[in-house]
Amino acid sequence: MSNFNATRDISSPDGKDPGRAKLRLTPVERKSSIALALLFASRMLGLFLLTPIFAVAALSIPGGNDAAKVGLALGAYGLTQAIMQIPLGMASDRYGRRPIIVLGMVLFIIGGVICALANDINWIIAGRVVQGVGAVSAAITAWVADATRPEVRTRAMAMVGGSIGLSFAVSLVLSPLLVGEFGLSGLFWAISLLGFVCLLIAAFVVPDVPRGEAPIVQATARDVLAHTDLLRLNFGVFCLHFILMAIFIVAPGLLARLGGYDSARLWEIYLPVILLSFVLMVPAVFYTETRRAHKVALEVAVAGLVVVLALFPLASDGFMATVALFVGFFIAFNILEALQPSLVSRVAPPAYKGLALGFYNTAQSLGVFAGGVVGGLLVSHGASKVFLAAAALAFVWFLTARGFQAGQNNPA
Template sequence: MNAPTRTRLKLTPTERRASVTLALLFASRMLGLFLLTPIFAVAALSIPGGNDAARVGFALGAYGLTQAFMQIPLGMASDRYGRRPVIVFGMLLFIAGGVMCALASDINWIIAGRIIQGLGAVSAAITAWVADATRPEVRTRAMAMVGGSIGISFAASLVLSPMLVGEFGLSGLFWAISLLGFVCLLIACFVVPTVPQAKLPIVQARPRDVLGHVDLLRLNFGVFCLHFILMALFIVAPGLLATLGGYSSSNLWEVYLPVILLSFVLMVPAVFYTETRRAHKIALEVAVAGLVVVLALMPLARHSFLGTVILLIGFFIAFNILEALQPSLVSRVAPAEYKGLALGFYNTAQSLGVFMGGVTGGLLASAQRPAAVFLVSSALAFVWFLIARGSKPLA
């Protein structure tokens, strides 16, 4: 009796290959969002218009905004025309926008290039492809690879951005982003295995189908909160760590990398327990409650380097668990005929969270209120917790 259970909980070779390659695809894609964040405000001073903070901020945010607009149309297209063609189309736009940024003569051309990059919004199609390629009982583990790639991409951006700009300049950074896009294109075309998409009667999925689905709305609100909190937190965290630990922007990766890696190690047992016990709702609630507590304690620990690092580890444990759980829950809750559309709404909410969190965190930090960033984030997480508590079991 136990042997078959263990067999079912193992990823098949095709599931493993699809999960790993799609996680690589997603990770490379997210670098396009994150690579500029740690260094662009300084590097942009070398180009005409780069001293205009408003235009620099818009150049960073334009990617997230156009991502938000295009996630739903491309998610719907992936339901109708298939995952691979939509991802290839999106990566071609991503490469074209990156090349435009690399050749840009001023900040306005970089804004135009970032807008084009964001139009290639393929996150929903990638996530739907993972769901197509995996069985429900192992899907959380597969989604953990994709969701965890966000944390890896964020950590990688903190390490790579200063190195690339220092060695090749801002243009070289954009050429590197474009090269990543080309690698993604090759992965999508030749490496990700072909898996059958569910053969269903043709149903014209409508946005109101998703907007009227209460459980999907809860999950969309959750991913908005999660990425709002991530971006707001990292408006103030780098400066805090640099001040407390005596780090410069070029070696802050020495803090971030072990924090990210340790949090990944500690989150694996939680994901495995969630799968084997089918405790998805409980895991979600506990992780969100963890965010509330960690963020509420950060103002108290902001004068202690060790305390801040410990809380950051706690933050990323909760973050990684939620990043793995939520896409899996969307794929379980959404009816198969509009799974891509549902994930399109989900990724739209994520992109809006990135944009709004960066803007809000920046405004509060510029007003010399870094503690308010933590408290606002904690309050938002608490609202999320209350909404999650009111839902029925999701798995």
Template sequence: MSTHQTMNTAGSRPERLSLTQQERKASILLALLFACRMLGLFLLTPVFAVAAHSLPGGNDAARVGLALGAYGLTQAVLQIPLGMASDRFGRRPIIVIGMALFVVGGVISALAQNIDWVTVGRCIQGLGAVSAAISAWVADSTRPEVRTRAMAMVGGSIGLSFAVSLVLSPVLVGQFGLSGLFWAISLLGFVCLLIAAFVVPSAPKAPASIVQVTAGQVLRHLDLLRLNFGVFCLHFILMSLFIVVPGILATLGGYSTQDLWKVYLPVILVSFVLMVPAVFWTETRKRHKHALELAVLLLIVVLAVMPWARDSLVPMVAALTFFFIGFNVLEALQPSLVSRVAPPEYKGLALGFYNTSQSLGVFAGGLIGGVLAGRGLTQWVLWTGAALAVLWLLTARGFKDKY
């Protein structure tokens, strides 16, 4: 009996495929590009409300909020058109154009003389909405059997970007001011533009399908809709959670804004380590639906107990660690499922809808979480996230376990 046959006999341990050198190189480089995009969103979050006071108009909370949220709103508008464009014209040219817009917007923000010009720069940064094209490029560059692992690199870049932003933002603003922060973001974007243009290996173009799929058909695809709703919920929960978590940690542990990274960084690193076995198990056992349901259930439990855990530092940090285990698994699993479910020649379009849902979740979570927290309803921020996760779990149960 051959080795291959032995590995596939009943009761034997499934063979775990490895990323090829080409797949690993493409995944790492594309994860770096994605990390740059997310840094553009996250770097301002910990410090902007205070740093904006140095600009005329920076004391107006509404204008500061508009400047901060403009990036996500324009991202949501452009994800679908640029995803479709990447299907037609290729991933590389669309990403290069998007990164160029990212750099231009960063420079405008760095040179801004008032808060309104920062808003203009942030809008232009968001117009380069290439998250869908990057995700589609990852899907093009990997086999279905290892795609979840590749998407884990991209998904993990979100958590790492968040952690890095919490460490770097106070340092950059303290040393170089708000303008220096924008120059750093622009420099990072330029480096990633060069990587996209010259370093990331090309992927084979998806074969044309005899049956043409329209945007309407993609929108009517129930499993894609379930995944879009899932990523909306996930990022709604993330943004609303981190409206209240910094205040909770500051109260329990006496952490200032500059010191919060001392909690976030180890929490995120530990959660990454614990996430890896879950991703490998999902791949080797092909239990994507089961992993999806378990991860959402973990979020429900964590969010439900957080109102009581917030009275003590250690339980709160433990709850935060378990939250990020579930978050990181879902961040890796869901884009992989989108790439499996979507028609090959329309992966960019499907991922455009997916990333639009993600951006809308960021905006809605920040808005609703901010309103609740502003009224002193911290526990309702957490319970609202838990309730939304319950609804997500109910919709996920209808997902077909065939991918």
């Protein structure tokens, strides 16, 4: 009898609706989820700060007029992240989440310092490679799994996934201001400072939680690669970050030229674009969650990307039309950035959820690398080629997304 009462007290503090209480985050789950989302957001902000401004700001350093090297500098961290993501996730199983994430943030800080002291584009590429070695995304998502019960884990994962879109939104506004005030070197010092903030969060803020029963690798790669819905989601996040990096080889210069802005004032464009896109995104997110229409939301958001990207070349000489298309792009981007990690958590079997998240983060990193490199190579043939290539990739993604089946009505 005492055990029953204890269980009732834990799952339902008011003693009225234990089912509803079970779906609430406990205080420890809430603190852990918020702290880990903040950790992830701060780290991604440090990575994203370079993206909205670097193509223009790099012109101030030797080698910065080489579009291919600029693209490589933007995407270089993605390659080393892709290589190190699963090994560091496995190491976090063996040695603990906290020490591995702290180590990753130390490497991130070192890479940022190398970039801050760089006197040409080649040293910036080297620093970005070092930053990527500190690949801790899989370890962070595994820590979220450790800290939460299965019935609330999707919500916690969505918080972490949504923090990526928010980080990029903040970076769009903050990076032009930092470059305008402190220059490119100052931007890298700010990135290093964010890495230090992440280190402090990982070391002192995230609560201690028991190690999850499902470690980051509990099955073979074949298990994940044989799961068609997970493959679709991995391809999707690869495409999303490929497109993001590729078009931001073009976007800063395009907006500066059409609007007559210098790099320090690009935030005046980015801020209203991001605010409007977030406002217009809310009804879509609300509909998706209340109607559990995840498959529909996935298809519509990807189709929206195809249309917007295909229209960019037609609007490339009109400032307001280009800004309107960027609003559309970020509505779709923010929806997909929050939706896809949640879907991974929904469809991955518990036996290899951690490994599935590791592959997902690896695909994301590969997209960053490939998008930066390919975008840098294509831009020499004209900005329209970058947008059309991105639209073609988004169309292939749309075709694969239409086959997505699992999880659309899963109430997790």
